[in-house]
Amino acid sequence: MYKLIIGNKNYSSWSLRPWVLMQELGITFTEELKPFIEGGSWSEFRKFSPTGTVPILIDETRGILVWDSLAIVEFLADNYHPVWPKNKTARAWARSAAAEMHSGFSALRNQCNMTVGQRVKLNTITPELSKDLQRIDELWNEGLSRFGGKFLGGDEFTAVDAFYAPVAYRIRTFSLEMSETSLAYAKHLLELRSLQQWEAAALKETWREPGHEKETNDAGIVIHDYRETI
Numbered sequence: 001m002y003k004l005i006i007g008n009k010n011y012s013s014w015s016l017r018p019w020v021l022m023q024e025l026g027i028t029f030t031e032e033l034k035p036f037i038e039g040g041s042w043s044e045f046r047k048f049s050p051t052g053t054v055p056i057l058i059d060e061t062r063g064i065l066v067w068d069s070l071a072i073v074e075f076l077a078d079n080y081h082p083v084w085p086k087n088k089t090a091r092a093w094a095r096s097a098a099a100e101m102h103s104g105f106s107a108l109r110n111q112c113n114m115t116v117g118q119r120v121k122l123n124t125i126t127p128e129l130s131k132d133l134q135r136i137d138e139l140w141n142e143g144l145s146r147f148g149g150k151f152l153g154g155d156e157f158t159a160v161d162a163f164y165a166p167v168a169y170r171i172r173t174f175s176l177e178m179s180e181t182s183l184a185y186a187k188h189l190l191e192l193r194s195l196q197q198w199e200a201a202a203l204k205e206t207w208r209e210p211g212h213e214k215e216t217n218d219a220g221i222v223i224h225d226y227r228e229t230i
């Protein structure tokens with residue numbers, strides 16, 4: 001049996017990746033949500049995570065702990081779950097695209113934090129942010145046309161879609177400009193039942209972690225906040 005430890009659904013983009021993948025693949029797991037703590041979660045998260053970060057996957061049957069979202073999807077792939085596209089070319093492409101997300105796009109990550117329940121008018125689109133968006137647009141168009149499916153690596157939802165799912169929320173929150181094809185793909189992701197469930201839970205969260213809230217307020221003007229309040 002798997003246990004997935006995640007952070008707040010409103011904010012935690014890295015947690016969303018394995019969560020949505022496991023939901024879409026029908027992998028049974030229990031989830032434990034650890035809310036971020038004001039001033040830093042490190043010492044609290046270190047009690048269960050070697051890096052003081054989430055997500056963490058625990059294979060309770062075999063006593064294995066896996067940290068880092070990319071390591072978690074590879075661990076699942078190792079256990080015969082259909083994590084990557086079946087087609088070899090699509091699989092190589094999907095792995096490259098997921099790795100690119102994992103190690104790159106820092107302008108998007110830093111300037112447009114994931115906050116599922118908010119809508120924000122960005123102060124400015126820096127050249128670095130624009131570059132990240134252009135590259136993601138190029139990547140999504142390539143995956144969708146080259147492998148001919150509804151998802152980036154073909155007809156099935158795979159890990160590469162999971163890695164870009166947080167981008168779909170960011171596009172909506174910050175009204176980011178993308179091609180029609182990319183906007184349609186982002187909308188398609190957000191309409192998945194699993195992401196609807198994630199969003200509903202995110203909107204119910206009443207925690208507000210000042211560090212994450214500050215990132216949003218520094219990025220622009222909050223136009224709507226659909227999250228529940230206490």
Ligand SMILES: N[C@@H](CCC(=O)N[C@@H](CS)C(=O)NCC(=O)O)C(=O)O
Nearest residue numbers: 012013014041053054055068069070
């Ligand atoms: N490379 C890691 C990064 C994990 C990460 O940075 N997680 C964030 C949450 S989205 C975290 O736990 N931050 C701790 C904090 O905000 O105190 C992964 O892919 O899992």
